[in-house]
Amino acid sequence: YFLLNFNPFDNLLCILLGISFTVWFTLLLVFIIVPAIFGVSFGIRQLYMKTLLKIFEWATHRIERGAKDNNHLLYKPYSNAIIAKEPTSLEEEIKEIRRSGSNRDLDHASEFEMSDIFYFCRQGVESIMDDEVTKRFSAEELESWNLLTRSNYNFQHISLRLTVLWGLGVVIRYGFLLPLSNNTLCFMTCNFLSEQVHLMCYRICVRALTAIITYHDSENKPKNGGICVANHTSPIDVIILASDGCYAMVGQIHGGLMGVIQKSMVKACPHIWFERSEVKDRHLVAKRLSDHVEDKTKLPILIFPEGTCINNTSVMMFKKGSFEIGSTVYPVAIKYDPRFGDAFWNSSQFGMVNYLLRMMSSWAIVCSVWYLPPMTREEGEDAVQFANRVKAAIARQGGLVDLLWDGGLKRGKVKDTFKEEQQKLYSKMLVGTQEDRSRS
Amino acid sequence: MGSRASTLLREEEIEEIKKETGFSHSQITRLYSRFTSLDKGENGTLSREDFQRIPELAINPLGDRIINAFFPEGEDQVNFRGFMRTLAHFRPIEDNEKNKDPTASEPLNSRSNKLLFAFRLYDLDRDDKISRDELLQVLRMMVGVNISDEQLGSIADRTIQEADQNGDNSISFNEFIKKVCL
Numbered sequence: 001y002f003l004l005n006f007n008p009f010d011n012l013l014c015i016l017l018g019i020s021f022t023v024w025f026t027l028l029l030v031f032i033i034v035p036a037i038f039g040v041s042f043g044i045r046q047l048y049m050k051t052l053l054k055i056f057e058w059a060t061h062r063i064e065r066g067a068k069d070n071n072h073l074l075y076k077p078y079s080n081a082i083i084a085k086e087p088t089s090l091e092e093e094i095k096e097i098r099r100s101g102s103n104r105d106l107d108h109a110s111e112f113e114m115s116d117i118f119y120f121c122r123q124g125v126e127s128i129m130d131d132e133v134t135k136r137f138s139a140e141e142l143e144s145w146n147l148l149t150r151s152n153y154n155f156q157h158i159s160l161r162l163t164v165l166w167g168l169g170v171v172i173r174y175g176f177l178l179p180l181s182n183n184t185l186c187f188m189t190c191n192f193l194s195e196q197v198h199l200m201c202y203r204i205c206v207r208a209l210t211a212i213i214t215y216h217d218s219e220n221k222p223k224n225g226g227i228c229v230a231n232h233t234s235p236i237d238v239i240i241l242a243s244d245g246c247y248a249m250v251g252q253i254h255g256g257l258m259g260v261i262q263k264s265m266v267k268a269c270p271h272i273w274f275e276r277s278e279v280k281d282r283h284l285v286a287k288r289l290s291d292h293v294e295d296k297t298k299l300p301i302l303i304f305p306e307g308t309c310i311n312n313t314s315v316m317m318f319k320k321g322s323f324e325i326g327s328t329v330y331p332v333a334i335k336y337d338p339r340f341g342d343a344f345w346n347s348s349q350f351g352m353v354n355y356l357l358r359m360m361s362s363w364a365i366v367c368s369v370w371y372l373p374p375m376t377r378e379e380g381e382d383a384v385q386f387a388n389r390v391k392a393a394i395a396r397q398g399g400l401v402d403l404l405w406d407g408g409l410k411r412g413k414v415k416d417t418f419k420e421e422q423q424k425l426y427s428k429m430l431v432g433t434q435e436d437r438s439r440s
Numbered sequence: 441m442g443s444r445a446s447t448l449l450r451e452e453e454i455e456e457i458k459k460e461t462g463f464s465h466s467q468i469t470r471l472y473s474r475f476t477s478l479d480k481g482e483n484g485t486l487s488r489e490d491f492q493r494i495p496e497l498a499i500n501p502l503g504d505r506i507i508n509a510f511f512p513e514g515e516d517q518v519n520f521r522g523f524m525r526t527l528a529h530f531r532p533i534e535d536n537e538k539n540k541d542p543t544a545s546e547p548l549n550s551r552s553n554k555l556l557f558a559f560r561l562y563d564l565d566r567d568d569k570i571s572r573d574e575l576l577q578v579l580r581m582m583v584g585v586n587i588s589d590e591q592l593g594s595i596a597d598r599t600i601q602e603a604d605q606n607g608d609n610s611i612s613f614n615e616f617i618k619k620v621c622l
Contacts, residue, residue, distance in 0.1 A: 112579070422499060
């Protein structure tokens with residue numbers, strides 16, 4: 001009965017599956033796991049990167065040519081600046097507006113002019129056309145196309161060759177790169193028994209994500225008893241830094257799978273996890289952090305002071321908490337190359353799983369990590385100034401824009417104190433002249 | 441982000457907006473990209489909340505009035521054409537426009553239209569006059585809590601005194617232009 005139902009095709013399928021599995025496994029072992037264990041590289045990924053860049057250039061060129069032939073104009077949203085302005089202060093600009101007004105004699109300086117509103121008017125409309133903050137919370141726009149439809153606005157059928165290439169890209173990314181990452185990511189969740197295994201797991205992860213990382217200035221790598229601060233773009237930042245050194249992580253304990261992973265990690269190295277209720281108590285947090293850094297046998301703490309993911313074109317306000325502790329700060333700048341796949345995690349747009357899938361199916365994650373020389377708080381400098389100094393150094397090294405705005409603006413409203421500051425400045429202009437007048 | 445590609449601006453629309461506002465092709469696509477990124481609801485129109493999400497605008501003392509200028513009378517949504525029409529007032533006057541055909545309709549960014557925009561920031565009830573109350577309201581928005589009512593009142597009185605020429609204790613558009621005279 002059993003033999004009668006024996007289908008030769010089934011048999012063939014089994015054999016094929018068996019073979020492909022073996023091939024997979026061997027490839028996995030040779031190209032990913034073994035090099036990760038020994039920390040060596042075959043240089044394959046560099047070659048891969050160069051080839052990809054050439055293909056992207058060709059693809060972009062082809063789109064541009066196609067567009068020209070069809071007389072379309074290409075959508076290049078951010079290639080030209082739309083506002084012509086030089087930054088000046090409120091007072092200077094209002095004085096300038098008043099000066100260019102009617103024949104007022106300047107020694108009889110008026111307190112209020114109706115033309116003063118032009119200043120606020122112009123500032124307002126300029127910020128409507130383009131502002132420094134809202135564009136940091138969505139992915140960076142690219143000039144060239146990297147064969148991912150997710151980053152292209154000009155995607156129309158231009159040529160058969162381009163479409164074939166794109167199709168091939170899809171097959172490779174979803175049929176090859178994604179399952180590869182999946183398989184190797186499973187290794188990561190298995191054990192966290194010791195520091196060395198920790199490192200190895202992260203290295204495997206890095207290769208699984210096809211991440212090509214260049215570390216600069218490794219002599220400045222964070223040492224025990226210090227705090228490592230870096231700009232934050234995605235959860236992958238952690239993997240990138242942890243594959244090159246051991247850190248103690250700080251964060252909130254999540255529920256579910258993340259929580260289980262977090263708790264198991266503590267067995268290996270002493271990470272600092274907080275319950276949700278403890279997070280609100282700033283003194284408790286500060287105490288646990290300073291206890292940790294005082295113990296010189298403990299690993300350096302890894303903190304992302306921005307508090308949220310930014311799109312890697314700028315560095316936003318650093319929360320001062322980690323700078324109040326008083327230990328040595330080791331700044332690290334991380335800059336992703338956006339041409340290969342955008343690493344920014346827009347948490348309001350995708351969840352974690354969706355994000356990881358996108359990461360695993362993009363071509364590669366190429367980034368540079370710079371270890372900056374350690375900094376300590378100087379005499380007469382408060383935590384906020386120290387934080388800004390470190391932020392400026394990171395921004396300079398990574399080629400990012402240094403902003404004073406709070407990353408929390410991604411979700412929350414801006415504080416009224418900023419508006420009140422402007423009102424105070426303007427009032428000083430009006431009232432200041434009044435005082436002079438009453439004196440004369 | 442993928443949906444943005446499906447709401448691409450059509451060439452004919454771009455041409456119409458170009459004729460109406462005078463912006464160049466690349467400026468229009470740039471501003472369209474800006475419009476869609478502000479449009480969190482992805483329904484092709486902006487609401488007041490969408491504007492208030494811009495931090496630099498939210499801290500502007502006259503922010504609410506400026507946002508109001510984009511919305512036509514009594515409406516709560518503005519589409520891209522309306523958006524561009526209002527922004528067109530702020531386009532710099534180019535040399536080749538100065539000697540335009542006088543019979544053609546006045547461009548949106550003419551000096552007079554720019555001044556009208558500013559005048560309307562004061563004149564909330566659109567009765568073509570800036571009353572003492574309306575002036576006080578704007579002054580209060582710009583100075584916050586830093587100046588007392590009496591002081592502010594005297595500033596307003598002085599301003600109206602200097603500008604008012606026909607003695608109706610309010611400032612008309614022509615009196616405004618003479619006072620500002622840029």
